[in-house]
Amino acid sequence: MPYESSPSPVAPISTSRFWTVGISIAIALVVMVGLAFIHPEIANWLIGGAVVVAASAWILNVQPPSVATLPETSGAPIERSADPKTAELLDRVFEALDDPVLIISGGEPDDIAGRRVVMANKAARDLLRIQSQGALLVQVIREPGVLEAVDEALFGGVSRTTDYATGGQRDRRWRAWTRPLGDGEGKGQGSLALVILRDETDARRTEMMRVDFLANASHELRTPLASLSGFIETLKGHARDDVAARDRFLDIMSAQADRMGRLVADLLSLSRIELNEHIPPSGRVDLDRAASDVVDAVSVLTQEKQINVVVDQGEARASISGDRDEILQVVQNLLDNAVKYSAKGGTVEISVRSDLSFDEAWASRMPGATRLPLVTPDRAVGVLYAAVTVRDHGPGMAREHLPRLTERFYRVEGQKSGERQGTGLGLAIVKHIINRHQGGLVVESAPGLGAAFTAWFPMVVERRDVRTAA
Numbered sequence: 001m002p003y004e005s006s007p008s009p010v011a012p013i014s015t016s017r018f019w020t021v022g023i024s025i026a027i028a029l030v031v032m033v034g035l036a037f038i039h040p041e042i043a044n045w046l047i048g049g050a051v052v053v054a055a056s057a058w059i060l061n062v063q064p065p066s067v068a069t070l071p072e073t074s075g076a077p078i079e080r081s082a083d084p085k086t087a088e089l090l091d092r093v094f095e096a097l098d099d100p101v102l103i104i105s106g107g108e109p110d111d112i113a114g115r116r117v118v119m120a121n122k123a124a125r126d127l128l129r130i131q132s133q134g135a136l137l138v139q140v141i142r143e144p145g146v147l148e149a150v151d152e153a154l155f156g157g158v159s160r161t162t163d164y165a166t167g168g169q170r171d172r173r174w175r176a177w178t179r180p181l182g183d184g185e186g187k188g189q190g191s192l193a194l195v196i197l198r199d200e201t202d203a204r205r206t207e208m209m210r211v212d213f214l215a216n217a218s219h220e221l222r223t224p225l226a227s228l229s230g231f232i233e234t235l236k237g238h239a240r241d242d243v244a245a246r247d248r249f250l251d252i253m254s255a256q257a258d259r260m261g262r263l264v265a266d267l268l269s270l271s272r273i274e275l276n277e278h279i280p281p282s283g284r285v286d287l288d289r290a291a292s293d294v295v296d297a298v299s300v301l302t303q304e305k306q307i308n309v310v311v312d313q314g315e316a317r318a319s320i321s322g323d324r325d326e327i328l329q330v331v332q333n334l335l336d337n338a339v340k341y342s343a344k345g346g347t348v349e350i351s352v353r354s355d356l357s358f359d360e361a362w363a364s365r366m367p368g369a370t371r372l373p374l375v376t377p378d379r380a381v382g383v384l385y386a387a388v389t390v391r392d393h394g395p396g397m398a399r400e401h402l403p404r405l406t407e408r409f410y411r412v413e414g415q416k417s418g419e420r421q422g423t424g425l426g427l428a429i430v431k432h433i434i435n436r437h438q439g440g441l442v443v444e445s446a447p448g449l450g451a452a453f454t455a456w457f458p459m460v461v462e463r464r465d466v467r468t469a470a
Contacts, residue, residue: 100124106154318354318386341394387456
């Protein structure tokens with residue numbers, strides 16, 4: 001929203017002032033002409049001086065110099081309205097600021113409707129969807145802490161910094177600076193307040209990622225590290241010359257080292273995904289092809305456990321907006337869990353569906369089981385979804401375990417996951433990837449019936465060229 005130039009402070013020339021100066025100059029000229037007949041030489045000097053005085057009087061009294069002509073080194077404040085180039089430059093600077101900036105007018109202290117947006121730059125208009133100048137502040141910003149800080153700046157002359165979070169599927173953290181721009185005291189009906197907003201989401205995510213990584217790593221790495229240290233001390237002692245014990249201990253140490261490697265890799269992957277969770281993906285992925293690639297990648301594992309993987313894909317191409325590597329990670333984590341909890345010789349079923357409505361995407365796929373949404377996107381009109389469902393026929397889970405499945409390191413007690421131990425981060429990674437893709441995740445399970453996980457994502461909107469026949 002561009003600045004509005006204020007009226008020029010230079011007053012227009014009045015008619016009376018013009019005639020007063022003109023008559024004075026005329027009288028002086030008449031006197032000079034009379035003296036010319038008496039003393040010609042003196043008259044020449046007087047006439048010349050009169051012309052200089054008249055010209056000076058005209059310049060000083062009738063046409064005062066404009067502020068725009070003042071030299072920049074004069075030290076006097078430059079009125080921005082007197083210089084169109086300066087005003088235009090300030091307009092461009094105000095509009096180009098990355099942070100949303102607003103100027104709020106106060107009105108009466110008791111009149112909430114009197115708080116209005118006087119000016120807002122492009123970043124503020126886009127973020128807060130400001131349609132016109134003079135919009136109500138309470139319609140633009142609904143955070144009580146920020147509204148209170150604006151009132152303190154308008155009517156108390158108080159500067160303040162406020163941190164707040166916005167709701168929705170993607171939580172964002174903001175910091176608001178409020179400063180008084182009032183009538184000198186920051187109080188009164190004509191006072192103004194400056195509001196600057198800054199997105200602190202990335203900084204907060206980075207800090208939380210560091211804290212969580214240290215906490216989780218120190219907790220989960222303690223057990224394998226203690227095991228490695230114990231076996232190393234044993235091998236350095238009495239088991240040094242025991243070949244059978246040495247080989248057995250080395251196998252255990254290798255398994256523990258592999259576990260630590262998987263844990264560190266999953267922690268780094270989870271931290272990276274959480275850091276970029278608020279950034280929408282820009283790629284395009286065929287969900288059916290992604291599922292086929294994952295099945296091929298884990299074929300060695302499924303053959304070792306004699307697990308039969310049945311893939312059911314629809315005829316239509318399931319194209320979604322997403323990051324291919326992350327979509328592959330979702331399908332692989334779900335398939336890994338299904339294979340891990342399936343008995344030897346069991347079956348795992350994978351189905352891919354497309355062109356689903358919101359209700360169809362998370363409809364029940366496992367009759368008789370408890371169904372619980374773990375990630376639910378915001379409803380959008382006219383959006384179609386593609387879904388992938390991975391079902392196993394393992395031991396299943398009781399209802400009370402389902403809400404905690406996407407927590408870090410959560411494991412269902414009393415269940416064995418076979419020889420390949422997990423890190424407890426797989427479903428947490430799945431959750432954050434699906435959040436980033438604005439999709440959904442549903443689990444269905446019951447003891448003795450196995451479990452089914454359905455992940456669904458918005459499909460790519462196909463643009464069709466409309467051609468008019470000639």
